[in-house]
Amino acid sequence: MRTGSLVAVIDLRALREDPERLRASQRARGEDEAVVDRLLELDERRRAALTRFEQLRSEQKSIGKSVSKAKGDEREQLLARARDLAQQVKESESEAGRLQEELTATLRTVPNIIEEGTPPGGEQDFVVLEHVGEPRTFDFEPRDHLELGEMLGAIDTERGAKVSGARFYYLTGIGAQLQLALLNLAMEQAIDSGFTAMYPPVLVKPEAMEGTGFLGAHSAEVYQLPQDELYLVGTSEVPLAAYHMNEIIDRLPRRYVGWSSCFRREAGSYGKDTRGIIRVHQFDKVEMFSYCDPADAHEEHLRLLAWEKEMLAKVELPYRVIDVAAGDLGSSAARKYDCEAWVPTQNAYRELTSTSNCTDFQARRLAVRFRDEGGRSQPVATLNGTLATTRWIVAILENHQQADGSVRVPKALQRYLGREVIEPVR
RNA sequence: GGUGGAGUCGCCUAGUGGCCGAGGGCGCACGCCUCGAAAGCGUGUGAUGGGGCAACUCAUCCGUGGGUUCAAAUCCCACCUCCACCGCCA
Secondary structure: OOOOHHHOOOOHHHHHHOHHHHHHHHHHHOOOOOHHHHHHHHHHHHHHHHHHHHHHHHHHHHHHHHHHHOOHHHHHHHHHHHHHHHHHHHHHHHHHHHHHHHHHHHHHOOOOOOOOOOOOOOHHHOEEEEEEOOOOOOOOOOOOHHHHHHHOOOEEHHHHHHHHOOOOOEEOOHHHHHHHHHHHHHHHHHHHOOOEEEOOOOEEOHHHHHHOOOOOOOHHHOOEEOOOOEEEOOOOHHHHHHOOOOEEEOOOOEEEEEEEEEEOOOOOOOOOOOOOOOOOOEEEEEEEEEEEOHHHHHHHHHHHHHHHHHHHHHOOOOEEEEEOOHHHOOOOOOEEEEEEEEEHHHOEEEEEEEEEEOOOHHHHHHOEEEEOOOOOEEEOEEEEEEEEHHHHHHHHHHHOEOOOOOEEOOHHHHHHHOOOEEOOOO
């Protein structure tokens, strides 16, 4: 039995010292508060069982040593005692193991403790931090992204559905080029900011999925390949976080920028955003991912947000930044900022980027550590900031459209597309 | 997909049931020596959890998970990964 590594999932020592912190976090998220008491009780019972096991095991070892030296009657007596002890060791071991499992299972249901200052409440309770740019006023009736995409020969959802089903699409011609341009622009910006470029696997093992917190409440969102015990990732956050799984990192921070396809089942979103490519099963994403000292995590989070804002400025979109409320965070995030761009035909702001501070939540599950000044290994903090190209294409087409259906290309993208305007093909 | 080989404390390696509480070498750290360095010599050298102000101490970890046994790095079973060859194939 592994008595050590099993329960590092949350900081139990901190929980024992200050259970109120978790209780307050659960309250702000609208989650179960009583789980705190169950955890404390289970932890205590587990510790007692573990102590008993360790004592018995210690005795068993010392008897075992005598057995090998003893002869005749003495040996027989020792063997009898050893047999008895072996039975007890087995029992106490399975008892400790059982409690360990129960504790781990309970811990898995508990989301990360929110950062101080996170607005309490649910999806509607976000706080707007700032507005950047003005939503444009049109002197003509703006077309939505799908109509534009079809006029420009950029998006083909009909054939996407023919070949793969609902919520699938083709990016065609200039649409595919626009996607590549966005990916390149984002990758280049991140690389220039010191990130290491990564092309990660998108099929991962259960422990990678589990460790990043995607097999909890939202496991229905995940495509599974049971024959091979693999999962398709919904974000490259998963392989980037698991990259340093079971490692002690020698220097921090580590910054990676990954480009990958992402896959989501979109279970439970029937009827939501069915038109166009706002909500789809497969899309490409650039993901910034940082491993850092937990003491620097808040600063790093603001840096990721700043990099996302820089990208938004480059494509010349009006947007707002929101501080996502506790109940809408997802299990691994302690705090999350979204940048939402104005989508004219929806008369609404829609998420284009999202950055989360996961503190040590993922690092504990994945055993990613660093050495603190005292030389002790501690879990790192992980943060991510993400940019999905489909949403960006929607916002760019709609915001930069002109009366004749053509679309102005933002300056930063012109060198990739080789033109200043995308003209309709029909 | 098939056959064979291998996985031991950063790296290499010893280890075929109790003397393994894992030995040796390299590397690394510290000390001695030196004007300084190299060489040489000596000491130390992982992870996780628990107990102690502390020196220290207890348990767990030899790819992973089971099993046999009073006792497993060592025996048995399954799996994973890597290497080699064969087959098939974008």
